[in-house]
Amino acid sequence: MEFKELKEFFETHDNYLILTHRNPDGDTMGSGFALWNILRGMGKNANVLNHEPFPARYDFLYEGYSESDFEPQTIVAVDVASQNMLGAGLQQYADKVEVCIDHHISNSMYARNTIVDGDASSATLVLYRFIKEQGIPMTDIIAKCIYTGLATDTGCFKFSNTTPEAHIAAAELMAYDIDFVDVNRRMFDIKSMGRMTVESAVTRDMEYYFGGKCTMICVTRALIRETGVDIAEFDGLASIPLQVQGAVIGVTLREHRDKEGFKLSVRTTEEADASAFCRQFGGGGHVRAAGCEIDGTLEEVKAKVLKAVGEMLGE
Amino acid sequence: MEFKELKEFFETHDNYLILTHRNPDGDTMGSGFALWNILRGMGKNANVLNHEPFPARYDFLYEGYSESDFEPQTIVAVDVASQNMLGAGLQQYADKVEVCIDHHISNSMYARNTIVDGDASSATLVLYRFIKEQGIPMTDIIAKCIYTGLATDTGCFKFSNTTPEAHIAAAELMAYDIDFVDVNRRMFDIKSMGRMTVESAVTRDMEYYFGGKCTMICVTRALIRETGVDIAEFDGLASIPLQVQGAVIGVTLREHRDKEGFKLSVRTTEEADASAFCRQFGGGGHVRAAGCEIDGTLEEVKAKVLKAVGEMLGE
Numbered sequence A, B: 001m002e003f004k005e006l007k008e009f010f011e012t013h014d015n016y017l018i019l020t021h022r023n024p025d026g027d028t029m030g031s032g033f034a035l036w037n038i039l040r041g042m043g044k045n046a047n048v049l050n051h052e053p054f055p056a057r058y059d060f061l062y063e064g065y066s067e068s069d070f071e072p073q074t075i076v077a078v079d080v081a082s083q084n085m086l087g088a089g090l091q092q093y094a095d096k097v098e099v100c101i102d103h104h105i106s107n108s109m110y111a112r113n114t115i116v117d118g119d120a121s122s123a124t125l126v127l128y129r130f131i132k133e134q135g136i137p138m139t140d141i142i143a144k145c146i147y148t149g150l151a152t153d154t155g156c157f158k159f160s161n162t163t164p165e166a167h168i169a170a171a172e173l174m175a176y177d178i179d180f181v182d183v184n185r186r187m188f189d190i191k192s193m194g195r196m197t198v199e200s201a202v203t204r205d206m207e208y209y210f211g212g213k214c215t216m217i218c219v220t221r222a223l224i225r226e227t228g229v230d231i232a233e234f235d236g237l238a239s240i241p242l243q244v245q246g247a248v249i250g251v252t253l254r255e256h257r258d259k260e261g262f263k264l265s266v267r268t269t270e271e272a273d274a275s276a277f278c279r280q281f282g283g284g285g286h287v288r289a290a291g292c293e294i295d296g297t298l299e300e301v302k303a304k305v306l307k308a309v310g311e312m313l314g315e
Helices: A003-012 A026-041 A088-096 A123-134 A140-153 A164-173 A180-189 A193-204 A221-227 A274-279 A298-313 B003-012 B026-041 B088-096 B123-134 B140-153 B164-173 B180-189 B193-204 B221-227 B274-279 B298-313
Strands: A016-019 A046-049 A074-078 A099-102 A113-116 A207-209 A214-219 A249-255 A262-268 A289-294 B016-019 B046-049 B074-078 B099-102 B113-116 B207-209 B214-219 B249-255 B262-268 B289-294
Touching (some): A003 A099, A003 A113, A003 A123, A016 A088, A026 A046, A026 A074, A026 A123, A026 A140, A099 A123, A113 A123, A123 A140, A140 A164, A164 B164, A193 A221, A193 B193, A214 A221, A214 A298, A262 A298, A274 A298, B003 B099, B003 B113, B016 B026, B016 B088, B026 B046, B026 B123, B026 B140, B123 B164, B140 B164, B193 B214, B193 B221, B214 B298, B249 B298, B262 B274, B262 B298, B289 B298
Parallel strands (some): A016 A046, A016 A074, A099 A113, B016 B046, B016 B074, B074 B099, B099 B113
Antiparallel strands (some): A207 A214, A249 A262, A262 A289, B207 B214, B249 B262, B262 B289
16 A cells, blocks of 8 residues: 555545554554544544553653544554554454554554555654655644654664664654653653662672673562562563673573473674574574573573573683 | 864864863764864874773774874864863863864863854764865764764753754764664663662662652762772762652762762752752752752751752642
8 A cells, every 4th residue: 555545545434443552662652643643633533542551651642632432434553563463452453454554574464455664663654754745734743653653663763773764754853842852751761660679680680601791680480579569560671681891692581470491581792693592492583682491490591591602602 | 263264274284182071971082083083084193182091982983093103283172161171181281272173052262263063962063064064075984983972962862952953964974884773782771790780779779758759869888888889880870760750859869988978969850940959958050950968967968858859849
């Protein structure tokens, strides 16, 4: 589907449900509410849906939003690469998606019509291209939604998916009242008390091997109990070990909830291959970020990991 | 001084010392080595000088650099707002600076000729304007130096000094081989083991008052001893307390080294005035970031601070 057809589609349909992905982030939320504002501007009925209630940290995107009462007719998904990503709460719509707007090259093409720009840094950037090409009126809130998705998915212009286009879009969006300082503070700086506790605990217990070339954190069931923090706050810790100066391979061990053994998340600098490392244990992934599972007690798993790290580092 | 005159100056002088500021950051280092490469490209002799040896974390900027042997004739300072910022090691040159290239509106105009663009996000962006306007040849290493200063001073495009021009410059610089992912990892993600330990310790001991609206960390002499980490690693902690969700005022207490009492660094969201808060104690600063000193034991100082916080929050 081309942008011209998308505009015609929007003009000739009504009563939209806009689906966003589970574990919502700034890009799916930003895309969802940007599209909601676009459709409302075209005089259409629309609601934004997520598998769970919208997280409070994105409240600046849905200020002024309220769910309307209408008979849904048109299902659109934004930043949702596969039906599975809709989560259980939205599975009822999984086979009825008319249009999917996305930037994941891995999109499974489950929708009747798909616009997937794999070279776009964020799904909101696809919407931005649409807005510019088709002359859709831009507003402050749409600009803020688009910026939020762009900043989120590029790690504030830090990750390798940051393109010159991403920077130029940011420059143009700054002409609107987007308060990007506040957006970035909310997206990147603010943490819950629980998260602060978790990060403090895993950093305190960080282990250093091979002169600091290998760093390791161990998220055991005992640690989770000890901190008393909600288990969700223990997600997304895998980047922490590699933040230590001199580390080449950063390993995060996470104990299984209900059986003996650990899930490993491995991160490496350009000096090591995370994917090759994890393949030894039946896992895989990308060259800088990969994962696998290893059975055994903490001591057994650590011994296996350190033996393999030693071989990899030639030590 | 205009850029045209600056180019003429460079063409008609030789044997340069390029001075950078003490506690060197990515902007002064980036400016220094960008200018060194520009001058070398013009066939000139030049050395870059700092108060201390160049920190290893900036080694990607001075790859290929070596100090040359010549009789210094022309002193240029980059990103140095005042003579004091040169540090003790470079005071011998403080009154001999022919040209200063800077972006601090507070520049004390100590140099014979000053180019200070207060609207530039970084000193490297002033050099970038110069390069573009005067047709200086751009190279990969110059682009990398300029990007590094720009990313450093804007907190990777997060701070309020980020302008549309900063984003457009970043987009243009990405046409060169700058490996911005590696630059940003070095500038923003990597921490020393000691720093990890310090951040873990102050986060572990963080105190929450008024339902979490006030957060506080206390850097006591005892804590510094306990961690066994170099004292320099305890600088720049003041932004941590305000990272907690819901915090309105984040206070960092730092015990004096040689007398009773504490230095306070106060950070606030838009809901509180850090400067007004600190004025009560004879200090001052900006509306979101201010400081003061309070005499007394830890308990006495905390009591004074919390009383004032309670009044400010109306609780």
